[in-house]
Amino acid sequence: EEQEEDVLRELRLFLTNLTERLMLDRRFKAFTKPVDIEEVPDYLMVVQNPMDLSTLLSNIDEHKYVTVNEFLSDADLIWQNALEYNPKRDQADRHIRHHACTLKDTMRTIIRKELDKDFQRICEEIRESR
Numbered sequence: 001e002e003q004e005e006d007v008l009r010e011l012r013l014f015l016t017n018l019t020e021r022l023m024l025d026r027r028f029k030a031f032t033k034p035v036d037i038e039e040v041p042d043y044l045m046v047v048q049n050p051m052d053l054s055t056l057l058s059n060i061d062e063h064k065y066v067t068v069n070e071f072l073s074d075a076d077l078i079w080q081n082a083l084e085y086n087p088k089r090d091q092a093d094r095h096i097r098h099h100a101c102t103l104k105d106t107m108r109t110i111i112r113k114e115l116d117k118d119f120q121r122i123c124e125e126i127r128e129s130r
């Protein structure tokens with residue numbers, strides 16, 4: 001009902017603000033747009049489920065996420081894919097792995113500090129009711 005839509009609207013605002021803050025952080029520049037398969041032809045041989053910050057924003061707008069955990073399932077793909085595609089000990093791989101790990105830590109820290117636990121539970125209850 002209307003109260004549920006108010007809750008999900010607030011969740012979309014939080015997730016949009018979080019994602020836009022990550023997109024503005026130059027450490028995460030490599031994660032802002034889908035990997036260009038023309039530029040990186042072997043990418044899809046290694047990574048099954050590509051994800052990036054701009055795709056997260058589109059998913060939010062399309063009301064894909066009813067809970068934070070559904071958002072994190074997609075958001076986690078971004079850094080997981082980067083660790084998978086960049087396993088080598090050379091500096092280039094280490095550099096992007098470091099930014100991937102920082103992305104993971106930054107997302108979770110912002111959520112823990114800025115998202116009310118009771119609000120998260122209300123979103124879970126809406127998901128379970130549908």
Ligand SMILES: CC(=O)c1nc(NC(=O)[C@H]2CNCCN2)sc1-c1cc(O)cc(O)c1
Binds near residue numbers: 040093
């Ligand atoms: C996002 C990602 O995982 C990614 N990984 C890369 N790895 C490498 O270049 C490693 C691969 N191993 C050998 C040494 N080079 S480049 C790159 C990327 C960066 C961008 O700024 C945009 C973009 O679309 C993709």
